[in-house]
Amino acid sequence: MSLTWVVFLLWAGTYRPAQAAAWSGCPGTGLFADPSDCTIYHSCANGIDTVMKCASGLYFNPTVGNCDWPQNVDCAAILPCTPSCNGKQCGSNGCGGYCGTCASGKTCNNVTGQCVIPCVPSCSGKACGSDGCGGTCGTCASGKTCNATGHCTNVPSCVGKSCGSGGAAAAPAARYQGIYLKTWVGGWTDTGVANLFTAVNGNGDVAYVAFFQPVVAGLDCPQQSPCSTMWSSAAGANVPASAVYKAAIANSYANYGVRTLLAIGGWSYRNDFAFLATMTAAQLTTWAGQVKSWVDLFGAHGIDIDYEAKTAAQWQSELVQTNVLHYLRVAMPASKYLITFTVGGLAAAYGTPSSVQAAFNPPLSQAYPNAGVALSVIQANWADIDRVQLMTYDGEPNMDPRVCAKLAVQAFTSWGKAASEAAAKLLVGAELGSQFGGCSGTALGWCTQEDKVGLLASDVVAKGYGGLFYWSNLDASQSIPIYRSTYSVVHSASARAVLPAGSSESSSLHLRGLRSDVSGRQSGAAAAPAARYQGIYLKTW
Numbered sequence: 001m002s003l004t005w006v007v008f009l010l011w012a013g014t015y016r017p018a019q020a021a022a023w024s025g026c027p028g029t030g031l032f033a034d035p036s037d038c039t040i041y042h043s044c045a046n047g048i049d050t051v052m053k054c055a056s057g058l059y060f061n062p063t064v065g066n067c068d069w070p071q072n073v074d075c076a077a078i079l080p081c082t083p084s085c086n087g088k089q090c091g092s093n094g095c096g097g098y099c100g101t102c103a104s105g106k107t108c109n110n111v112t113g114q115c116v117i118p119c120v121p122s123c124s125g126k127a128c129g130s131d132g133c134g135g136t137c138g139t140c141a142s143g144k145t146c147n148a149t150g151h152c153t154n155v156p157s158c159v160g161k162s163c164g165s166g167g168a169a170a171a172p173a174a175r176y177q178g179i180y181l182k183t184w185v186g187g188w189t190d191t192g193v194a195n196l197f198t199a200v201n202g203n204g205d206v207a208y209v210a211f212f213q214p215v216v217a218g219l220d221c222p223q224q225s226p227c228s229t230m231w232s233s234a235a236g237a238n239v240p241a242s243a244v245y246k247a248a249i250a251n252s253y254a255n256y257g258v259r260t261l262l263a264i265g266g267w268s269y270r271n272d273f274a275f276l277a278t279m280t281a282a283q284l285t286t287w288a289g290q291v292k293s294w295v296d297l298f299g300a301h302g303i304d305i306d307y308e309a310k311t312a313a314q315w316q317s318e319l320v321q322t323n324v325l326h327y328l329r330v331a332m333p334a335s336k337y338l339i340t341f342t343v344g345g346l347a348a349a350y351g352t353p354s355s356v357q358a359a360f361n362p363p364l365s366q367a368y369p370n371a372g373v374a375l376s377v378i379q380a381n382w383a384d385i386d387r388v389q390l391m392t393y394d395g396e397p398n399m400d401p402r403v404c405a406k407l408a409v410q411a412f413t414s415w416g417k418a419a420s421e422a423a424a425k426l427l428v429g430a431e432l433g434s435q436f437g438g439c440s441g442t443a444l445g446w447c448t449q450e451d452k453v454g455l456l457a458s459d460v461v462a463k464g465y466g467g468l469f470y471w472s473n474l475d476a477s478q479s480i481p482i483y484r485s486t487y488s489v490v491h492s493a494s495a496r497a498v499l500p501a502g503s504s505e506s507s508s509l510h511l512r513g514l515r516s517d518v519s520g521r522q523s524g525a526a527a528a529p530a531a532r533y534q535g536i537y538l539k540t541w
Contacts, residue, residue: 088113126150176205178469203483211266218290246299259301288331302338329384347374350411393431433473457486
């Protein structure tokens, strides 16, 4: 009878692998599960071990002593746990153990397995909204809503009204246009500084004073105009450059509504954030306060962290583990200051290096291993960053900015962010003039933007992105008309690109493809003239 029972099980087939890992031999007579593979079991009789394998799609069930459907077998209980600490400094190894402990002053982020400085909740000046650490600063009473600055405001209501106020304060513009100011080009006198801001006044919403070096004592800009003294025609003498910039910043804000940010980092200072990794929580708090002092010295409205480190290790040690963006936000609350985070065009891309490469048409020339390197920082500091800015011009010539933006939004929505929130967080960068020495032979030629920015501005509006920003290698006389043309588009209610049939881009001048919808007029009312229109002469002959 026993022999018949054993023969009945042989239908599964005999299996003799080259190595059955972790099997230590027959513990007795009977059928035993293999500790390394749920599809394998051992038939032990008279000291002989016969390795058996279940038919395809079945697992060995030691409870009933037979091959069974997978849903009836607790495979996890059979297989031994394999600890895993790959890339982790701390936290669980998945088997009840730990990958390490954190030094004093740091805590373990159980999601990333990295030792980080603890998040410091901040509700200064806020009655509601996020405290920056996953908590809340409070809730609003019925009939009120929490705005972006953490204040309770009236919920807009037009019930029973055909015109007039909805009862809530106007929100800031959903989109804006930013322009980087190269302070080393002409900005060495008060007249030169005024000329720099002329490019932004009436043509942009945000100016970035480039570039400041991050140092232990806060900021510096050695051998650059903002940290020098310069001639002031009003004073008739040399004065601190910060005073001249402060006057220009105040004028731009008062007369044109332009907010100015101090741009920290950039390519020249890409390796100068290293000292952050050595700082304690108290030192990071002090450093963030010193950065704020520089912002206030210039009368600026916030900062732009232009982070261009090239290795993943730098990103981890300087930004992820220090949580420095949160310290900067605590020092400069959103109710008063703007913080933007500027990264490479592929740094926020969703997907593997190979899938990112293939997302472009034609594909990028190579798979970039650091694609998506900024995502852990952006996710951890979502509440601390007002806008993420993609340098979609800072890469190989065929890197289409529209694809870069699309991949970033994919990443943000993968975290559960609403598509509208994800898009609004993003600014797309455009370069005027080539950094690459020409675009001949490239399929799209995104390295020169003069004829492409109209299409890009239209895409910003159509996709609901937070705006457009510029880095220009052209003279002001060439760049200002382009700023002006896209500024109106960025702030339009709607705009869409009109593309030639079968083309993925516009090959015309930057004004092509800019139009707004004029539909939706009420029936029975006189048609109001469109804010913009396009006319075409008909040659009747």
